[in-house]
Amino acid sequence: xxxxxxxxxxxxxxxxxxxxxxxxxxxxxxxxxxxxxxxxxxxxxxxxxxxxxxxxxxxxxxxxxxxxxxxxxxxxxxxxxxxxxxxxxxxxxxxxxxxxxxxxxxxxxxxxxxxxxxxxxxxxxxxxxxxxxxxxxxxxxxxxxxxxxxxxxxxxxxxxxxxxxxxxxxxxxxxxxxxxxxxxxxxxxxxxxxxxxxxxxxxxxxxxxxxxxxxxxxxxxxxxxxxxxxxxxxxxxxxxxxxxxxxxxxxxxxxxxxxxxxxxxxxxxxxxxxxxxxxxxxxxxxxxxxxxxxxxxxxxxxxxxxxxxxxxxxxxxxxxxxxxxxxxxxxxxxxxxxxxxxxxxxxxxxxxxxxxxxxxxxxxxxxxxxxxxxxxxxxxxxxxxxxxxxxxxxxxxxxxxxxxxxxxxxxxxxxxxxxxxxxxxxx
Numbered sequence: 100x101x102x103x104x105x106x107x108x109x110x111x112x113x114x115x116x117x118x119x120x121x122x123x124x125x126x127x128x129x130x131x132x133x134x135x136x137x138x139x140x141x142x143x144x145x146x147x148x149x150x151x152x153x154x155x156x157x158x159x160x161x162x163x164x165x166x167x168x169x170x171x172x173x174x175x176x177x178x179x180x181x182x183x184x185x186x187x188x189x190x191x192x193x194x195x196x197x198x199x200x201x202x203x204x205x206x207x208x209x210x211x212x213x214x215x216x217x218x219x220x221x222x223x224x225x226x227x228x229x230x231x232x233x234x235x236x237x238x239x240x241x242x243x244x245x246x247x248x249x250x251x252x253x254x255x256x257x258x259x260x261x262x263x264x265x266x267x268x269x270x271x272x273x274x275x276x277x278x279x280x281x282x283x284x285x286x287x288x289x290x291x292x293x294x295x296x297x298x299x300x301x302x303x304x305x306x307x308x309x310x311x312x313x314x315x316x317x318x319x320x321x322x323x324x325x326x327x328x329x330x331x332x333x334x335x336x337x338x339x340x341x342x343x344x345x346x347x348x349x350x351x352x353x354x355x356x357x358x359x360x361x362x363x364x365x366x367x368x369x370x371x372x373x374x375x376x377x378x379x380x381x382x383x384x385x386x387x388x389x390x391x392x393x394x395x396x397x398x399x400x401x402x403x404x405x406x407x408x409x410x411x412x413x414x415x416x417x418x419x420x421x422x423x424x425x426x427x428x429x430x431x432x433x434x435x436x437x438x439x440x441x442x443x444x445x446x447x448x449x450x451x452x453x454x455x456x457x458x459x460x461x462x463x464x465x466x467x468x469x470x471x472x473x474x475x476x477x478x479x480x481x482x483x484x485x486x487x488x489x490x491x492x493x494x495x496x497x498x499x500x501x502x503x504x505x506x507x508x509x510x511x512x513x514x515x516x517x518x519x520x521x522x523x524x525x526x
Contacts, residue, residue, distance in 0.1 A: 107170030131159035200469035219431035225408035241350030249283035265502025277320030280438025300441025
């Protein structure tokens with residue numbers, strides 16, 4: 100049985116629930132979070148007989164365990180992952196894999212030196228429709244990819260107080276428009292298995308609803324990515340008005356895509372393919388169906404059951420199943436670097452920018468000291484603006500309003516109860 104420690108007791112709830120549901124495959128032995136209130140709720144839910152609770156990471160990492168789940172802040176995963184790998188622990192990392200190119204190089208080399216398993220938790224790659232798209236693509240159903248689109252729209256305004264707490268320096272308030280990109284890019288990369296080589300980035304305009312919540316970036320970001328075979332991907336993600344998750348892949352012999360949210364069939368897969376390259380025969384070749392999940396347990400987990408698969412595959416890998424489908428550190432970078440370099444494209448006026456292949460050790464030297472990001476504590480003298488036309492100066496009053504809203508939600512307990520049940524919120 101794999102002994103698992105979880106850092107981040109909000110989002111980590113989903114991983115804790117997996118270990119309970121997995122029966123004899125994995126068990127949680129330690130939980131760490133800086134928020135004592137959340138730890139107490141986890142303790143009330145799971146007891147303290149078999150689980151040790153920590154508020155300090157340095158104490159937590161010394162616990163007797165085999166693997167660590169990193170479900171902490173999205174900008175802080177790489178430094179913690181490196182520490183865990185050096186300690187000899189396997190790592191399951193929530194999104195995103197890193198914040199800077201310096202961290203990317205350090206993370207990759209820590210994985211290589213440790214020989215331990217690193218799995219990137221891009222759960223949208225394991226939604227039933229996306230897994231079926233990958234299966235069909237690998238079978239050659241639509242031929243080689245020529246074009247693909249990924250869309251992750253999540254309007255977070257209604258929950259902004261609950262996920263930023265009115266903190267001016269919270270990472271969500273300071274991420275540039277193309278930063279949180281792997282929900283839209285990741286599934287496309289995972290389906291085709293090809294490396295990105297260049298990107299052109301686009302940043303939307305600033306909007307009042309972003310500013311009134313204390314967020315300083317454009318409303319959404321777009322990446323136009325060229326793959327190593329010449330195919331082009333379009334990725335869009337951000338806070339447009341209505342939520343939408345959708346993927347489409349065109350190959351030389353057809354197209355596969357998921358259903359649109361507004362159709363009421365977002366879990367349906369559409370396949371339009373034949374054995375021809377060019378004109379389709381007159382009869383229809385389109386089929387549609389809902390890919391089946393493995394078992395009833397999966398359906399209890401969020402994001403279409405994908406929260407179950409990301410952990411189940413990770414644990415299977417640790418148990419010696421080499422063929423298990425996980426996202427390794429190199430593929431994680433293939434999913435994330437297009438968003439990072441898309442913003443560099445934006446800052447240079449929208450030119451095409453090369454995406455480095457960090458599998459090549461000779462490429463890494465150029466980026467070993469590249470700390471460019473929007474966090475002043477990390478970037479030092481390479482601080483980037485959160486918005487390309489200049490980071491807006493938001494009054495303290497805005498953050499007070501958001502903080503007061505959060506305190507009210509915290510007092511009534513409804514938000515924390517929901518998170519403890521679902522574990523779907525990335526802090």
